[in-house]
Each structure stands twice: as structure tokens, then as C-alpha cells.
Amino acid sequence: MSYENLLWELDERIALVTINRPKALNSLSGGVIRELLDVCIRVESDDSIGALILTGAGEKAFVAGADISELAKLDPVGARDFCLRGQKVCNCLANMPKPTIAAVNGFALGGGCEIAMACHIRIASENAKFGQPEVKLGIIPGYGGTQRLPRLIGLGRAIEWLTTGAMMDAAEAYRIGLVNRVTAPAELIATARNIAREILKVGPMAVRYTLEAARKGLEMSIEDGLNLEATLFGLSIATADSKEGLSAFLEKRPANFSGK
Numbered sequence: 627m628s629y630e631n632l633l634w635e636l637d638e639r640i641a642l643v644t645i646n647r648p649k650a651l652n653s654l655s656g657g658v659i660r661e662l663l664d665v666c667i668r669v670e671s672d673d674s675i676g677a678l679i680l681t682g683a684g685e686k687a688f689v690a691g692a693d694i695s696e697l698a699k700l701d702p703v704g705a706r707d708f709c710l711r712g713q714k715v716c717n718c719l720a721n722m723p724k725p726t727i728a729a730v731n732g733f734a735l736g737g738g739c740e741i742a743m744a745c746h747i748r749i750a751s752e753n754a755k756f757g758q759p760e761v762k763l764g765i766i767p768g769y770g771g772t773q774r775l776p777r778l779i780g781l782g783r784a785i786e787w788l789t790t791g792a793m794m795d796a797a798e799a800y801r802i803g804l805v806n807r808v809t810a811p812a813e814l815i816a817t818a819r820n821i822a823r824e825i826l827k828v829g830p831m832a833v834r835y836t837l838e839a840a841r842k843g844l845e846m847s848i849e850d851g852l853n854l855e856a857t858l859f860g861l862s863i864a865t866a867d868s869k870e871g872l873s874a875f876l877e878k879r880p881a882n883f884s885g886k
Contacts, residue, residue: 641675670723689734689738716769727745739757741769757793780802829862838858867883
């Protein structure tokens with residue numbers, strides 16, 4: 627499938643998807659949201675794809691936010707539907723059984739910050755800037771910012787950023803744990819690819835269960851989370867990947883995982 631607002635590249639089982647509206651700072655129009663949802667479904671359902679990297683065209687912006695011209699036309703019912711569509715994309719990224727990596731170049735504001743937060747891993751270029759400036763427009767985040775930011779950086783810090791609408795640079799985002807790494811702009815995609823390659827070397831079923839345990843466990847008590855981990859550990863032992871991985875270790879050879 628070809629896209630009007632996105633660029634699609636598949637290499638070494640890594641899908642690189644670029645939001646391609648540089649003149650609009652890659653803002654999230656309705657068309658972009660529809661196409662991102664299609665990408666999420668495509669990546670999840672295609673066994674030939676092992677990981678997803680999401681980035682924005684150019685160095686000015688990953689995604690500078692929603693398309694304000696569209697926001698200004700919304701009534702309350704339309705605004706709620708607008709949020710639910712964006713949340714569906716973010717939830718798909720967050721719940722993906724394959725690793726999702728945001729490669730953030732330039733501004734990641736509003737919905738752009740929310741999409742980055744929904745990804746499992748965030749890599750930022752040195753010129754990246756993050757923020758949820760919605761309060762400056764008299765509205766609140768709608769794609770999950772009020773929920774994901776406190777879980778990532780803590781309630782107190784999140785409330786400060788959410789209620790002031792301030793921006794943070796890449797160094798501050800790294801310091802408080804919002805991003806995993808900071809790189810030179812020219813090294814951003816290569817760094818994201820290298821992380822994806824390292825994940826693709828290990829057992830796919832183990833990655834799937836690890837993502838599920840970490841994601842669901844965060845919403846549980848420690849006791850329930852540990853019980854989930856034990857259950858998923860048992861399921862992982864029953865996989866062909868487990869048998870191959872354990873045999874390869876004992877036989878001192880590289881494992882050849884099948885994802886089953």
C-alpha cells in the first residue's frame with residue numbers, strides 16, 4: 627500500500643515509517659492518523675516485519691502537534707472522536723507485540739510527544755524538543771499525554787510540564803527518563819536501527835512476552851505483576867524458540883529462532 631502522508635521503507639525486517647509533511651512540521655492531520663493506524667495494523671499482522679521505527683521528515687520536527695486548522699472546527703462530539711482516533715493509534719503502538727521505536731528529530735509537541743511516548747523506546751537527536759503545550763490553547767492533551775507522561779517521568783514533574791505547557795530539550799528529557807538515548811542528528815536513524823537489530827537477534831516470542839509482562843504489569847500490584855510474569859515465563863518455556871535457545875546455549879552455537 628502507498629501512503630499520501632507517510633514514507634514506508636522495509637529493510638532487514640525493520641519498518642521505517644516517516645511522517646512526511648515537512649512544510650506543516652509533520653502535523654497530525656486526520657489523514658496522517660488514518661495512515662498511521664493502517665501502519666500499526668500492517669506491522670502487527672505481517673510476520674516478515676520484526677520492528678517499527680517511527681520518525682518525521684526533516685530535522686525541524688518529529689511531529690509538531692495536531693493540525694490546528696482542523697482542531698479549530700471541532701465541536702465537543704467531534705473533539706471526543708478526534709481524541710479517540712488518536713488514542714487508537716497510540717494504543718496500537720504501545721500494545722504492539724513487536725518493538726516500536728520513536729526516532730525524534732526536532733519538535734515533538736502535543737500529539738507528537740504523545741505518539742513518541744506511546745512507543746516502547748524513544749531516541750532523541752540533540753535538537754529534539756518535547757512538550758505538551760495544549761494548555762496554551764485553552765485545551766488539554768487528548769492522545770494520552772495526561773496518562774503516559776506521569777507514568778514515564780513521575781506525577782510531580784508531569785503536572786509541571788502539562789500545566790505550564792513548557793518545552794524540554796533532549797538533555798532534560800534524557801535526564802528525567804523520557805528518552806532512552808540522545809544522539810547527533812546525523813546518527814539518529816542509525817542508532818534506532820542498531821537497537822532494532824539487537825532486539826531482532828533474540829527470541830521473538832520472548833520479546834512478545836516481555837513486552838506484555840512489562841506493559842500489563844505496570845497497571846497491576848507487584849503481586850499480580852509477578853504472577854503474570856510467572857505465567858508468561860511458563861508459556862515461553864513451551865515455545866519452539868525456547869527449545870532452540872536453550873539447545874543453542876548448551877551446544878555453544880548461535881540460536882536460530884523461528885518466532886514460534
